[in-house]
């Protein structure tokens with residue numbers, strides 16, 4: 118049995134990119150592996166959220182994780198900030214990481230370049246090291262993530278190897294596990310950029326909790342192109358290819374094989390809406406039920422936090438001893 122770990126930021130409404138790129142495979146992993154899933158609230162701080170909003174989004178993230186099908190009896194669901202070893206190990210790893218490698222992280226460069234003033238926080242620069250700590254603390258063999266996290270995973274692997282070589286063999290070197298389909302769901306309005314929680318694009322983002330009429334409206338208005346042929350070609354037809362990718366991921370078919378079944382963009386859009394509505398219906402029903410009992414959601418997190426901390430403490434102590442701390 119492998120140890121699996123992954124995380125999600127409480128930075129906004131969960132969207133179908135999160136679901137197809139990551140959460141859906143988390144549900145599968147809980148039966149086949151020893152799985153740890155973390156709500157990474159410290160990462161969400163890099164975008165300076167309103168404190169009350171961060172608190173309520175953290176609870177809502179837990180509700181979402183339960184609603185997609187995670188079962189606290191079969192996996193550990195916890196909140197990053199409630200396990201202090203994440204920040205303690207981050208410091209040890211920051212002393213191993215270099216400015217050069219953090220400066221090459223494309224997500225950091227994109228966010229820095231899109232900020233209008235020079236207000237880029239140190240946290241935004243160093244958070245890939247915190248992410249490495251999240252993973253290495255749990256001796257994770259495998260980390261199921263979307264394509265956008267590939268570079269950060271590579272950094273975690275490099276830091277584990279470097280630490281092990283410099284001190285002693287403490288960390289497992291983790292593997293990224295990226296789904297073959299829908300690993301990078303694109304924004305419906307801007308198909309050249311990924312769907313995201315934190316970048317506001319109300320028409321381009323389909324939330325897991327969007328009701329059928331909302332999904333239909335957004336998919337109907339999805340940007341396509343001036344051509345008419347339904348063909349999977351992400352380079353020259355990014356909007357149409359994204360729709361085919363979504364339909365394929367929702368129905369279990371390949372986007373190439375379903376393209377020929379649709380004669381017009383309108384037909385394709387209707388099929389995409391229908392498939393997404395069906396895929397999300399059970400998740401939404403469970404979310405509505407779970408929202409009525411916040412007390413039990415908090416109790417689930419408290420139990421998960423304790424279980425996670427027991428594992429994290431052991432790894433941290435070994436790492437601290439290895440570097441020479443008393």
Ligand code: AQP
Pocket residue numbers: 123124125126127128129134135136137138139140224261262263264265266299300301302303311312313314315316
């Ligand atoms: N568009 C996407 N397609 C496929 N997978 C995705 N993931 C995120 N976006 C897509 C995967 O979802 C998991 C949780 O990642 P996250 O919480 O960082 O999600 P986000 O939507 O990317 O949130 P933010 O706040 O908008 O993050 P930034 O600012 O970093 O883009 C991960 O496994 C991720 O790969």
